[in-house]
Amino acid sequence: MFLGRFIWGEEPGLPLLQIEGELGSAVIALQGAHLLSFIPKAKGGRELLWRSPKAVFAQGKAIRGGVPLCMPWFGAHPSGLPSHGFARVSNWDVLEVEILSDGAIKIALELADSAATRALWPHACLFRLEVIVGRTLSLQLSVENRSDTAALFSQAFHSYLAVPDVQDVVISGLGLCTYVDTLLDGRPRLLQEGDLSVQALTDRVYLDVPAEQVIKHSAGQIKIVSDTHSAIVWNPWEGAAKMADVGAEHYHGFVCVERGDVLDNAVSIAAGGVYRASMTLSE
Numbered sequence: 001m002f003l004g005r006f007i008w009g010e011e012p013g014l015p016l017l018q019i020e021g022e023l024g025s026a027v028i029a030l031q032g033a034h035l036l037s038f039i040p041k042a043k044g045g046r047e048l049l050w051r052s053p054k055a056v057f058a059q060g061k062a063i064r065g066g067v068p069l070c071m072p073w074f075g076a077h078p079s080g081l082p083s084h085g086f087a088r089v090s091n092w093d094v095l096e097v098e099i100l101s102d103g104a105i106k107i108a109l110e111l112a113d114s115a116a117t118r119a120l121w122p123h124a125c126l127f128r129l130e131v132i133v134g135r136t137l138s139l140q141l142s143v144e145n146r147s148d149t150a151a152l153f154s155q156a157f158h159s160y161l162a163v164p165d166v167q168d169v170v171i172s173g174l175g176l177c178t179y180v181d182t183l184l185d186g187r188p189r190l191l192q193e194g195d196l197s198v199q200a201l202t203d204r205v206y207l208d209v210p211a212e213q214v215i216k217h218s219a220g221q222i223k224i225v226s227d228t229h230s231a232i233v234w235n236p237w238e239g240a241a242k243m244a245d246v247g248a249e250h251y252h253g254f255v256c257v258e259r260g261d262v263l264d265n266a267v268s269i270a271a272g273g274v275y276r277a278s279m280t281l282s283e
């Protein structure tokens with residue numbers, strides 16, 4: 001019986017763990033505990049995650065595509081620290097690999113604080129990500145604040161979803177939610193009236209969203225379920241021309257629908273407390 005195969009691969013300079021399971025396959029970069037691929041074996045085996053053909057694989061540089069983990073802050077930092085935090089550009093350790101009774105494969109990765117992380121975020125802490133590669137892809141995150149002061153924290157599972165053409169995508173599960181349009185002066189708060197279709201540069205933070213969003217595209221759909229409270233929808237559109245690791249010709253191939261806890265949904269992790277969040281992707 002085939003139970004699974006694990007292969008250490010490498011893009012120049014960055015180790016990758018390739019998981020071939022009975023129910024699905026995945027690739028994880030140890031830098032960032034960064035999912036780069038998920039292909040469920042059922043339903044024709046379509047890749048759910050987009051990876052930029054121009055992605056740069058270099059220590060300390062965020063990889064464009066997949067599911068970067070943005071934390072312990074999301075987006076720009078008021079003091080000019082690196083955008084989206086340090087977790088996505090830090091080297092994580094693989095702690096456990098386990099084949100579960102249903103044939104899914106679980107991989108646990110951890111990142112502990114260091115002098116370098118404490119210089120950016122003054123907390124002893126332990127980040128842990130459990131990845132379950134089955135018919136669905138499940139990410140379970142915990143962040144333990146091991147310091148003696150409360151830690152302000154926000155995070156996003158920054159999923160780049162692979163679609164045939166972003167212009168044909170319809171996103172449901174955000175209707176009647178308030179969103180912050182980060183592209184408009186004053187970042188107004190607006191109401192999403194129904195389903196969302198992305199037809200231009202888009203960068204919105206939806207607050208207090210329902211658990212599930214469905215992204216319908218011309219070849220099928222991708223479903224996201226998460227217990228987090230925010231959703232970010234982003235596509236750089238023609239601005240991709242100015243992004244060396246995307247390029248004008250590639251923005252059609254993805255839409256980012258990111259789940260997390262950001263802006264009003266950011267949290268304070270009490271001293272000794274633990275933040276937990278999960279997200280599942282499926283067709």
Ligand SMILES: O=P(O)(O)OC[C@H]1O[C@H](O)[C@H](O)[C@@H](O)[C@@H]1O
Pocket residue numbers: 062075083084203204232233234256258
């Ligand atoms: O270029 P990055 O730092 O990876 O950020 C890429 C994008 O991430 C999120 O979607 C933000 O909402 C965008 O404002 C940002 O441009």
